[in-house]
Amino acid sequence: MLGECNPEKYPLQLKNRPSLEYLREIAHLRFRTNTFGAVFRIRHSLAFAIHKFFNEKGFVYLHTPVITASDAEGAGEMFRVSTLPFDNPPRKEDGTIDFAEDFFGRATNLTVSGQLEGELGATAFSEIYTFGPTFRAENSNTARHLAEFWMIEPEMAFCDLEDNMNLAESFIRYLIRYVMENNREDLEFLATRLAEEEKQKPQAERSEMGLIEKLEFVVNNDFERITYTEAIDILLQSPAYKKKKFQYEVKWGIDMQSEHERYLVEKHFKKPVIVTGYPAAIKAFYMRQNDDGKTVAAMDILVPGIGEIVGGSQREERLERLEARMKDMHIPTEEMWWYLDTRRFGTVPHAGFGLGFERMMLFVTGMTNIRDVIAFPRAPKSAEF
Amino acid sequence: MLGECNPEKYPLQLKNRPSLEYLREIAHLRFRTNTFGAVFRIRHSLAFAIHKFFNEKGFVYLHTPVITASDAEGAGEMFRVSTLPFDNPPRKEDGTIDFAEDFFGRATNLTVSGQLEGELGATAFSEIYTFGPTFRAENSNTARHLAEFWMIEPEMAFCDLEDNMNLAESFIRYLIRYVMENNREDLEFLATRLAEEEKQKPQAERSEMGLIEKLEFVVNNDFERITYTEAIDILLQSPAYKKKKFQYEVKWGIDMQSEHERYLVEKHFKKPVIVTGYPAAIKAFYMRQNDDGKTVAAMDILVPGIGEIVGGSQREERLERLEARMKDMHIPTEEMWWYLDTRRFGTVPHAGFGLGFERMMLFVTGMTNIRDVIAFPRAPKSAEF
Numbered sequence: 001m002l003g004e005c006n007p008e009k010y011p012l013q014l015k016n017r018p019s020l021e022y023l024r025e026i027a028h029l030r031f032r033t034n035t036f037g038a039v040f041r042i043r044h045s046l047a048f049a050i051h052k053f054f055n056e057k058g059f060v061y062l063h064t065p066v067i068t069a070s071d072a073e074g075a076g077e078m079f080r081v082s083t084l085p086f087d088n089p090p091r092k093e094d095g096t097i098d099f100a101e102d103f104f105g106r107a108t109n110l111t112v113s114g115q116l117e118g119e120l121g122a123t124a125f126s127e128i129y130t131f132g133p134t135f136r137a138e139n140s141n142t143a144r145h146l147a148e149f150w151m152i153e154p155e156m157a158f159c160d161l162e163d164n165m166n167l168a169e170s171f172i173r174y175l176i177r178y179v180m181e182n183n184r185e186d187l188e189f190l191a192t193r194l195a196e197e198e199k200q201k202p203q204a205e206r207s208e209m210g211l212i213e214k215l216e217f218v219v220n221n222d223f224e225r226i227t228y229t230e231a232i233d234i235l236l237q238s239p240a241y242k243k244k245k246f247q248y249e250v251k252w253g254i255d256m257q258s259e260h261e262r263y264l265v266e267k268h269f270k271k272p273v274i275v276t277g278y279p280a281a282i283k284a285f286y287m288r289q290n291d292d293g294k295t296v297a298a299m300d301i302l303v304p305g306i307g308e309i310v311g312g313s314q315r316e317e318r319l320e321r322l323e324a325r326m327k328d329m330h331i332p333t334e335e336m337w338w339y340l341d342t343r344r345f346g347t348v349p350h351a352g353f354g355l356g357f358e359r360m361m362l363f364v365t366g367m368t369n370i371r372d373v374i375a376f377p378r379a380p381k382s383a384e385f
Numbered sequence: 386m387l388g389e390c391n392p393e394k395y396p397l398q399l400k401n402r403p404s405l406e407y408l409r410e411i412a413h414l415r416f417r418t419n420t421f422g423a424v425f426r427i428r429h430s431l432a433f434a435i436h437k438f439f440n441e442k443g444f445v446y447l448h449t450p451v452i453t454a455s456d457a458e459g460a461g462e463m464f465r466v467s468t469l470p471f472d473n474p475p476r477k478e479d480g481t482i483d484f485a486e487d488f489f490g491r492a493t494n495l496t497v498s499g500q501l502e503g504e505l506g507a508t509a510f511s512e513i514y515t516f517g518p519t520f521r522a523e524n525s526n527t528a529r530h531l532a533e534f535w536m537i538e539p540e541m542a543f544c545d546l547e548d549n550m551n552l553a554e555s556f557i558r559y560l561i562r563y564v565m566e567n568n569r570e571d572l573e574f575l576a577t578r579l580a581e582e583e584k585q586k587p588q589a590e591r592s593e594m595g596l597i598e599k600l601e602f603v604v605n606n607d608f609e610r611i612t613y614t615e616a617i618d619i620l621l622q623s624p625a626y627k628k629k630k631f632q633y634e635v636k637w638g639i640d641m642q643s644e645h646e647r648y649l650v651e652k653h654f655k656k657p658v659i660v661t662g663y664p665a666a667i668k669a670f671y672m673r674q675n676d677d678g679k680t681v682a683a684m685d686i687l688v689p690g691i692g693e694i695v696g697g698s699q700r701e702e703r704l705e706r707l708e709a710r711m712k713d714m715h716i717p718t719e720e721m722w723w724y725l726d727t728r729r730f731g732t733v734p735h736a737g738f739g740l741g742f743e744r745m746m747l748f749v750t751g752m753t754n755i756r757d758v759i760a761f762p763r764a765p766k767s768a769e770f
Contacts (some may be wrong), residue, residue: 001703003732010730028502028723031509040510044446049404051436060429065761066451066518067464067495067533069768079452081495083522084647086482089471097471103464103532104523105766110451110466116770117413127424131519133451137488138466147488148452196426278720281426317388338413338770345395345414347388376450376502380489383454385502385723 022271022371027376028385033113035193038186039365039373042179046364049178050131050152052300053171059154060125063132064114069106070335078135079147084363112134114284115352116339118155119315122350123342129154141380143369144307146358147331155352158190161288161297161314164351165274168301168310169223171355172272176215181362187212194366207305208270211366214304223301234268248260255282261307271305285329287313289321299353306363319343340347405757408540412761413770414652420559420578424572424758427564431742431749434514434563438556442541446511449499451518454491455720461678463494463524464532495520500737501671501724503540504700507735508727514539516742526765528754529692531743534765540737546673546682546699549736553686553695554608555658561600566747572597579751587720592690593655596751599689608657608686616660619653640667646692657688670714674700674706685739692750697738704728 011026012033014020018141021029030036041194054061083103084090090101099107112131120129130153137147154167180187182276191211209217226234235241235250240263248257256275265273278298280289287296302312316322322343326333333340361373371377386605396411397403397453406761408415413507439446452466468488469475477485484492499515506513517540522532536569539552564573574598594602620626620635626646633642641660650658663683665674686695701707707728709720735736746758756762761770 002734003728003730005729005731011726028505029509030724031506037509040445040447042449047448048436048440048444051433055433057430060425061432062425062760063428063518063770065533065537065768066761067768069762070770077468080471080472081464081466081469083462083464084471086465086467086469086471103524104768106761106768108768119417119717120413120770121425121760124414124422133448135452139488148450148728150448182578199391240580244583292718341396341413345388346389347391349387375447375506378452378489380448380488383450383452383489383491383493385450385455385505 015163018371024377025384026370031375033190033247034288035373036050038183038189039361039367040375041186041348042183042190042365043361043373045179045182046361047131048166049131049182050357052178053155053174053278055130057127059127059129060121062114062118062121062125062128062130062237062369064117064130064153065109066111066133067104067108068111069104078112081108081110090284090294097358113151113354115155116307117352118153118352119339119342122155122157122352123348125347126157127154139380144243144359146370146374146377149370150357151376152355152357153352157348157350158267159314159351160349161276161299161351162269164312164314164353165225166301168299168353168355169274169310172301172310172360173219175360176219176364180212180215180219185214190365190367193301194209197368215364218303219273221271223274224351225271225274225276225348227277228275228279229277229293230271231250231260231264234264238263238268240267253279254279258307262304265302265307266304270304271335272301275300283313285331286315287326288316289325303363309359309363310355312351314349317343317347317349319347405754409756410769411513415759419574420614421757423568423574424746424752426571427575427750428567428746430567430573430759431560431746432516435514435559435569435742438559439514439539442512443511444462444514447499447506447510447513447515449496449497449502449538452489452493453496454489454493455501457691463497464520464522467493482647483623484590486724496537497521498739499538500540500739502673503538503737504724504727504735507540507542507737508731508733510537511542519696524765526588528756531755531759531762531764533758535742535757537740537742538737540735542733542735544699544736545734546661546736547683548682549697549699549738550610550661553596553684553738553740554659557686557745558604558696559744561749562606563601565597570721573751575752582753588601599751600749603657603688606656608659609654610659610661612662613660613664613680614662616641616658618644619649623648623653624703625652637662643692646687647689650687650689650692655689657686660685660687668698669709670716671700671707673701674710689749691744694744694748695738695740697736699734699736702728702732702734704732707738 007024046377090098092098109112118130134151135148232252246259264323276299277295283298284297289296297314299312300308303309323333356372367373442630462624477482503515520533553658579596617637631644637666661684662680665681669682672683674681676767682699684697685693688694708718743758
């Protein structure tokens with residue numbers, strides 16, 4: 001007997017099975033439950049499998065910076081990092097805040113992606129990957145968004161979109177296989193949990209496959225590969241579209257909504273789908289411009305129940321094209337001199353992608369709220385522990 | 386021929402061997418040199434070896450939060466994380482800043498350590514480790530400090546100070562052995578580089594051992610283990626002390642300075658030293674109080690050329706003692722309710738330590754400036770790339 005525990009006061013009571021919502025409020029103790037024990041042992045395995053996969057392939061693990069002065073990627077709203085006092089910050093003569101007085105001598109933020117720095121690494125080591133925390137200051141209080149989450153971003157020199165898709169697909173399969181081999185008991189526990197949760201749903205909303213069946217299916221079947229244009233055609237010809245069941249408009253050029261992605265993977269193909277060749281107008285500046293003048297060499301991987309799990313592209317390696325695109329999008333090329341140097345001094349075709357670690361966790365564990373697959377979730381109005 | 390490179394303008398010129406200082410200014414290209422190629426391949430191996438070591442021992446990898454509302458550890462100055470506008474932040478009636486309006490509904494900072502959350506994990510999984518970025522907003526422009534660095538923090542339940550030291554020692558040996566087996570060529574290159582650098586120094590300042598000899602020595606010899614009290618006695622009886630060569634005072638109770646630590650490891654023992662039983666007054670609130678009423682069950686590992694590389698302790702698992710200590714040190718126990726819950730509900734003896742990843746990198750690579758072992762260093766007035 002090492003430490004006492006007053007059973008009347010212990011926040012984890014067996015009498016009434018505690019809800020996931022309640023357990024989120026006592027995230028410091030929820031690891032002690034069977035469900036979260038299983039979830040976080042799987043999280044460990046998945047993280048280890050990621051390092052193992054890339055190590056075996058000779059990729060170099062690159063720690064890209066968390067604090068960054070670059071806000072050029074435009075991937076979303078950012079958190080300001082500062083040591084200036086809010087009460088009375090130093091000001092320039094014109095009255096604006098003088099960030100030259102800040103810790104780093106300039107305004108800095110939390111990173112939204114390590115990709116741009118990853119590209120610097122790939123042009124030296126050929127193949128690198130990052131695995132670190134990334135941040136979005138978006139006021140989204142949903143079951144799919146976190147303000148702080150972990151991302152894996154491999155970047156490969158001498159690699160085109162096709163190679164990129166092949167790597168991403170074999171990567172996802174490797175991770176699932178690793179967890180199936182190393183966490184069988186935890187997966188079985190979570191499969192039972194999910195099956196019980198599904199029983200509460202109306203018949204029509206239940207999954208056709210159990211958790212382990214679903215994972216086996218992904219390991220044993222190729223992902224479907226379609227172009228964005230084909231995806232839009234499928235949607236336009238779908239019964240859902242004809243019965244006006246989509247809330248958002250469907251036409252070439254849209255940024256597909258979750259309902260469209262889910263229709264493609266859950267209803268039409270019933271398997272993971274890789275969509276390529278998105279309209280340039282809805283994608284980032286660094287994606288390689290296709291010869292058609294309107295699409296880019298992007299690829300997103302969509303999986304059942306989750307939606308987008310991977311976003312990637314071949315990068316624009318041609319300096320003139322890249323600069324022209326940046327100017328069109330009002331991205332300051334002077335601040336990005338270091339990024340453009342990779343195109344200036346011995347440029348190479350290269351490509352990469354980002355995998356959202358917590359989205360992958362949702363897929364593998366069958367949990368439905370992203371706050372239940374990260375130890376101490378950070379979300380609007382929520383930074384406990 | 387894929388991408389042109391104007392040899393007149395290329396920042397990496399072979400004619401004059403570029404200095405490390407110059408290469409820091411072009412950190413986006415320095416990976417392409419032999420030296421930094423070797424350094425960052427070793428960084429990859431070291432990171433992989435860390436995960437491999439803990440995975441083999443059944444530790445669970447825990448991602449502790451980067452953004453935290455807790456500022457109770459008192460480990461150093463912190464960076465504020467916010468989405469409030471500096472120009473015109475919301476204020477309460479009394480004129481103070483209203484952080485309830487901030488993104489997380491409270492004031493938040495970048496973490497200085499994942500230990501407290503790690504302890505939560507250890508009381509559920511028995512053995513966990515963290516490996517993530519940590520931050521210090523200290524205005525130290527030295528070759529040993531970074532504002533953003535990576536740290537490894539294992540935490541073990543049912544573990545005392547002795548077990549903790551044994552783990553730390555075998556961990557460091559494992560890492561060195563792994564790099565010696567997997568990065569022989571890179572180590573030899575860096576050993577040659579270091580030997581050339583040493584030749585520039587006066588005879589008396591040169592290391593007695595080459596890089597690889599030093600690493601072999603650490604792998605093959607036990608670390609010296611002494612108490613803080615013994616360390617102070619050794620210093621007081623040293624020729625250096627008698628000849629008044631120490632700049633800072635030596636007496637029981639001091640927080641040993643770098644010159645003292647270096648004397649112990651470089652002159653006296655000539656090997657890594659583990660110092661235990663530090664005065665409570667100079668150590669953190671969570672360290673276990675020894676029966677003598679004046680020391681705590683702390684341990685620091687000091688290595689030649691670097692100084693402190695590991696800091697750890699057995700944690701105070703006795704609720705009353707912990708609360709009393711926190712009150713003495715003016716640490717708000719109410720805010721730390723979640724931390725104290727681990728002592729309230731089934732407390733166990735536990736211990737852990739922190740290894741500074743970049744300090745370990747310095748030791749293994751023989752590089753002397755910490756900015757040369759992290760891809761994109763963050764330091765006062767410096768957040769390039």
